[in-house]
Amino acid sequence: MMLRLLSLSWLIVLAGASHALGADAVTAAADPAPFDWSGPRAGIYAGYGSLDGQGALTGASIGYDWRFGDVVVGVDGGLLASGMDGRRDGGRYEVEAVGEIRARIGYAFDRFMAYGAVGAAFAATDYVRAGRRDSAFQAGWLVGAGVEVRLFDRVSATAEYVYVDLDRKTFNAGGDVGLDAAGGQVRVGLNYRF
Numbered sequence: 001m002m003l004r005l006l007s008l009s010w011l012i013v014l015a016g017a018s019h020a021l022g023a024d025a026v027t028a029a030a031d032p033a034p035f036d037w038s039g040p041r042a043g044i045y046a047g048y049g050s051l052d053g054q055g056a057l058t059g060a061s062i063g064y065d066w067r068f069g070d071v072v073v074g075v076d077g078g079l080l081a082s083g084m085d086g087r088r089d090g091g092r093y094e095v096e097a098v099g100e101i102r103a104r105i106g107y108a109f110d111r112f113m114a115y116g117a118v119g120a121a122f123a124a125t126d127y128v129r130a131g132r133r134d135s136a137f138q139a140g141w142l143v144g145a146g147v148e149v150r151l152f153d154r155v156s157a158t159a160e161y162v163y164v165d166l167d168r169k170t171f172n173a174g175g176d177v178g179l180d181a182a183g184g185q186v187r188v189g190l191n192y193r194f
Contacts, residue, residue, distance in 0.1 A: 035110050035150060037067045041076075043158070045189025051095045051123065051164060051181040053086025059098075061189075072106040072113055082123075089177045091129025098123045098164070100142055111150040118143050121164045125181070130174030138181065140166035148191070156191045 041064070047057045063076025078100050085094040102119025121142040126135050146160025161184060168180040 035108070037065050037072045037106075037108055037113060039193055040064050041191045041193045043189050043191035045078075045080075045158065045187045047080075047185050047187030049084065049162075049185025049187075050086075050183035051082075051084050051098075051166065052088060052179070052183060053084050053093055053095065053181075055083035055085055055095070057082055057084070057098070057185060057187065067108065070108050072108050072115070074104050074106075074115075075102070076104070077101045084183075088127070088179055089129075091127055091173060091177070093179055093181070094126040094128065095181065096124045096126060100164075102142060102144075106148070113148045114146075115148065116143075116145045117160075117162070121166065123164075123166055123181070125166075125169070127171035127173050127177065127179060129177070132173040134171040134173040136169040136171060138166040138169050140164060140182075146187075154193045156193070158187075158189045158191060160187050161185070162187065 041062070043061045045059055045061070048055070049057065057080045059078055059080030061076050061078035063074055065072050065074035080098045082095045082098050085092055099122040100119055102117045104115045104117035106113040106115030119142055121140045123138045124135070125138055126133055142162055142164045144160055144162035146158055148156050148158045150156045163184045165182040166180055168178055170176050170178045
């Protein structure tokens with residue numbers, strides 16, 4: 001599944017690249033100015049990964065970017081519904097939703113941008129064992145890197161890898177058990193810039 005998502009993400013980037021190169025060849029003489037990455041954006045994305053259990057992710061984000069020459073600085077926040085779960089200490093650890101607030105910095109090549117991101121992560125989690133369920137809110141940090149390519153004037157495609165590390169919580173489900181979670185996620189998405 002991870003291999004399929006990675007392949008899909010690169011197909012999206014390559015499709016955007018061929019579209020962008022074709023458009024650039026037609027409009028290079030008419031529009032020599034660099035593409036403006038500044039302004040608000042909203043996006044949707046999907047992915048697959050793990051937080052001590054594997055599963056799919058779908059979500060949405062909002063953000064704002066500022067361009068300074070070839071450098072693009074931005075902030076964004078996102079919320080993802082999660083299907084990640086796995087066996088832990090005789091029970092099942094489930095990640096129901098993940099939220100994040102992050103800063104990112106990138107380098108723009110006209111319609112392309114490579115970026116890194118760092119920020120805070122939050123998760124609604126459950127632990128089920130011996131017929132009992134306990135819920136918790138876990139916080140932590142994230143770091144990631146990705147690429148973004150403009151497909152059209154206001155629409156861009158992204159592909160990124162994000163590593164999330166959550167703090168330790170004690171769940172009481174058929175006895176106390178202390179659990180933390182960490183793992184990587186591959187995500188692809190579309191952004192609309194206003």
